[in-house]
Amino acid sequence: MIQTENDAAPGRRERKKRETRQALADAALRLALEKGPDNVTVEEIAEAADVSVRTFFNYFPHKEHAILGRNPEHLELALERFRTAPAEQSPLTTMWLVVRDVLRDLESEGELSRRGELIMASPDLLYHLMLSSIEDERRLTVALAERLGEPAGSVRAALIISSAGTACRVAMEAHKQAPERSLRGLVDEAFQLLADGIDPRFHRNRTQKGQA
């Protein structure tokens, strides 16, 4: 028994890993805000976190992941919501609650707006965010299709999930252009539009019949 500082479950090793990861993510965000995402090198980030470049890549697969600093818990919470939601709750409502959860969490971290602006201003970051979102969406779609009792290839389930993501992106973009409108309000508006129908006058017959 060599002092065994077993505070909770995690030992010293686990704690250090958390710290290193956090230090890298913090440094990445800070430097990206200071110098612009494109002008930050992995070397600088590693330097700021006082580890080697090689170690950086032991924690993050890409530079951008460190800047995004996504919280893996959010996906788990979302899946949990789908599992525990009351039966009468409609799917888009559930997604809306998920989004609110995430927004609230990010707001509490205080860095929502700065990180959000950074992401929306950098196509590269936006891409990586969407890329990692695609994986999340796949899992959420499966969960939703299951809940709806629809087959795995359900277009509706996939569309609901993906559209929710689209709504968030559109809302962020609009918030960036018109900061006086709250992000929450814009998200609400987008979700309501999706729910009610984006275009009641749509129909597919107004085309040239004679076409090949």
Place this chain on the structure above:
Amino acid sequence: MIQTENDAAPGRRERKKRETRQALADAALRLALEKGPDNVTVEEIAEAADVSVRTFFNYFPHKEHAILGRNPEHLELALERFRTAPAEQSPLTTMWLVVRDVLRDLESEGELSRRGELIMASPDLLYHLMLSSIEDERRLTVALAERLGEPAGSVRAALIISSAGTACRVAMEAHKQAPERSLRGLVDEAFQLLADGIDPRFHRNRTQKGQA
């Protein structure tokens, strides 16, 4: 030998550029299909098209763009459609016609399905496709907002455009999982869902009021 073979408007120079571009795109797609997108190097593509690596990058900013082989004309045609569409045509209908145009064009090239599968199977390609789509969507959103007489930051305009893109992506994904369903049919289904409303039972009051 100056013979000035001025066929139409484009001179020899313009033609050669087209040919080079096409040769690079063809080689990129072929090699990506043969060896998998991740195992193709720019050097191979350039070699196959018989130009230098440096020249490759004069035509495409990223390796992936060459594989995607996007046709810049499609965006111009789409913008044209928005300009010339009859006044009574609803916006999503116009987007639907645009999508049909593009699908028809890709089908006529015969490589729709193979390229489509390749893209859907490679997160990296999908990302680059979405990335270049984001730019297109920005321009289309501006055109649509103008047409609708709404302000530049219009959530509805942006949502219609982005959702159309999402619909296509969802349809491609579904087609990949269930190839017996036609891509056109799946696109139609997704558009109809968006038009009518994705979730008629959505509302935002079913939440815990007491929540912080």
Place this chain on the structure above:
DNA sequence: TATCAATTTGCATGCACTGCAAGTTTGTCT
């Protein structure tokens, strides 16, 4: 303390991509 597993690190390597300074081709003007 001895030992094993996890982690960090340096080193070498391959590939993507860019700027620059040639060289080459093409269009144009006389």
Place this chain on the structure above:
DNA sequence: AGACAAACTTGCAGTGCATGCAAATTGATA
């Protein structure tokens, strides 16, 4: 044709991202 300018291609040098590998360090355990 001959000369000139603009466009296009190319090689080269250089930066940065990312990965594999093996040696060194550190943490947990007996």
